[in-house]
Amino acid sequence: MVSPLLADDADEETTTNNNGRGGTHIHLWQFLKELLHQPQLYGSCIRWLDRPKGVFKIEDSVRVARLWGKRKNRPAMNYDKLSRSIRQYYKKGIMKKTERSQRLVYQFCHPYCL
């Protein structure tokens, strides 16, 4: 038996928490929020720095990218490509740059962090 708090390494989400859906048409920002809402499971790779402001930090870019790749069935996914998609959110008003930009720190725009 593996302790639920130390479940990582080989299988990141075999016992996946599929929120009732198949996990198909999910947007990246929604996926990131799903991880942020499960700190018990993903707190080591992504967490809020300022929840009310929608500021969060990706602590383990490799793992978050790997999880995203699994969710979208894109085995070649990596942080370079995932971050490119996040950058597209700036122009769209889904995310914005933080006041003092720090590496791996992003911020949701008001309606999206709720």
Next chain:
DNA sequence: AATCAGGATACAG
């Protein structure tokens, strides 16, 4: 080296 910034192009739904 890793991450950030975008433009260009490809692709799936």
Next chain:
DNA sequence: CTGTATCCTGATT
């Protein structure tokens, strides 16, 4: 058409 995925060049940390 939209929302990435992929690829690339150059800048910054």
